[in-house]
Amino acid sequence: MNDTVDPSPGEFSAIMAQHEPLRIVSQRLGALPAPCAHCDVRERNFCAALDPHEVQALSKIMTEAKVAPHAALFREGEPADTVMNITSGAVKLYKLLADGRRQILGFRFAGDFVGLTAGQDYTYTAEALEDTRVCRFPRKRMEALRETFKRIDKRLLELSMEELAATQEQLVLLGRKTAEEKVVSFLLLLANGQVRRGEPVEPIRLPMTRSDIADYLGLTIETVSRTFSLLKRRGLIALDDTTHVRVGNREALEEIAAGQG
Template identity: 50%
Template sequence: MPSDKALDDILLGPADRTSPCAACDVRDVSICAVLDPDELKRLEKIVTRLAVQPRETIFCEAAPAEYLFNVTGGAVKVYKLLADGRRQITGFFFPGDFLGLAHLNKYAYTAEAIEEVRLCRFSRRKLEKMLEQYPKLEKHLLQTASNELASAQDQMLLLGRKTARERIATFLLALSERAKRHGRSGERVNLPMSRGDIGDYLGLTMETVSRTFTRFKNDGKVELTGARHVTLQDRQALCRLAGLVEDEPVSAVAGSL
C-alpha cells in the first residue's frame, strides 16, 4: 500500500481513499485478510505507514518490542549476532509477511531493510486490545507463529545436516515457491540480498555461496543473469539435491521465507 497521499488520489476513487487498507496490494496475503471491512477500519486507525531505506534497521534485538509490522514493499533481513560479529540471519521477510513476533516483550532479533522497505506499523499495546475483541485475529497470529515455527524447524534441518549444495538448492527452490505464490514465474528468481546475506542465512561463507552458484551454472542447473538474478534450469535436479520428493512443499506459507 503506497502511503503517498497524492498517489492514492491517482490510483483510488474517493470512496476507497477513506480506506487505504482495502486497496492494499498485499491485503489478501497478509494478516489483514481475515478482517472484514469494519474491523479493517478500526485497524487503520492504529496503523502508521512508513518507509525505511536500505541498511537502516527497523528494530534491534533485545529492545522493548513496542511495535509490530506488516511488510508491504521491499525485502527485510532479520538476524542475531554473536559477540565477535558472527551473524545468523534467521529469516527474510517480503511483502505480505508479518514481522515483530517477540519473546518476553523483547525483539528476538534485529530487523534491517535490504531494499527500500514499506511497512505498516502497529502499536503492540493497541493491537493487543483489539485482539481481545477479535479472536479471529488472535487465531491468525497463532497461525503465523506456527508457520514461522515450521520454517524454523526446516531451517534447523538445513543448518544442522545439509551440505552446502543442498542448502543452496533448498534456498533457491524456497525463493522460487514464494515467487510462484505471489503470482510470479517461479523460474526467474530475484535475489535482493547479497552473497554475504545468503551465506549468513545458510550457515556458509559468501565464498562458498559464490562457488556453489558457479558450480550449479556449470552443471546447467541454473543460469546467472547478473549477481542478483537466477533462472532455474533443472528444477528436478535441484529438488533432488534439496531432499524434496517432488516440487511442492519447502515452506508452505509465509512467515520467514
C-alpha cells in the same frame, strides 16, 4: 527507526503502479478488505481471513512508513512496541553472537509480518535490503484490539505456526544439509515465495548480498559463490547477473534439496 517517514496519501496509487505483482494478486482475489492500499497483498498478509470490521479497526491504529536500504526496522534488544506488515521491498532478520558472528534467521517480503514477540523486547534485528514499505501497528493498541476482536489472535496463531514450521525446516538445512543442498534449497524457497506472492517464478530475484546468503545458510561467502559457480557449470542454474537466477531443471533441484542421497 528515525529514517522512516510516512508517504502522503497521494503517493499510494503511484506506489501500487510500481508493484505489478501486488496488483495482480489484488485482481485475482477481488475486493477483499485491507487496512490500506499497501497492505493489499492478499492471502499472505495477516488481514487475510479477517472480516471488514476487524480490518477497519486495524486500519485506524496503523501508520505507514518507508525504510531505506540498510536501515533497521528495529533492533535486537529494543523494546518491542511495534509489529509491522511489509507491503513492499525485502527485509532480513538476524541475530549476532558476542564476537560478531551473524546468523540470518530469514528474509521477509511483501505480505510478511515481522516484530511479533512473546517477551518485552525484540529478539532479533530486522533490516531493509532495499526500499521497503511497512504498515506499523503499535503493540499496545494492537493488544487492545485483540481483546475486542478475538479472531485476530487466531490469525496471528496461524501465522506464528507457519513461521515455526518454516524455521524448523531451516534447522534441518543448517544441521544436516551440504553446501550444495543448502544453496539449492534456498533458491527453491525464494522461487516458491515469488509464486506465493503472485510474482513470476523466474528469474529468481536475490535482493540480498552473497554475505547475507552465507549468513543465512551457515556458510561463507566464498562457499556460496563457489556453489553458484558449480551449479552453473552443471547446467542446473543460469545467472543473468549476480542477482537474478534462472532454473533449468526444477525436478533435479528439488531432489538435491530433499537430500536424495
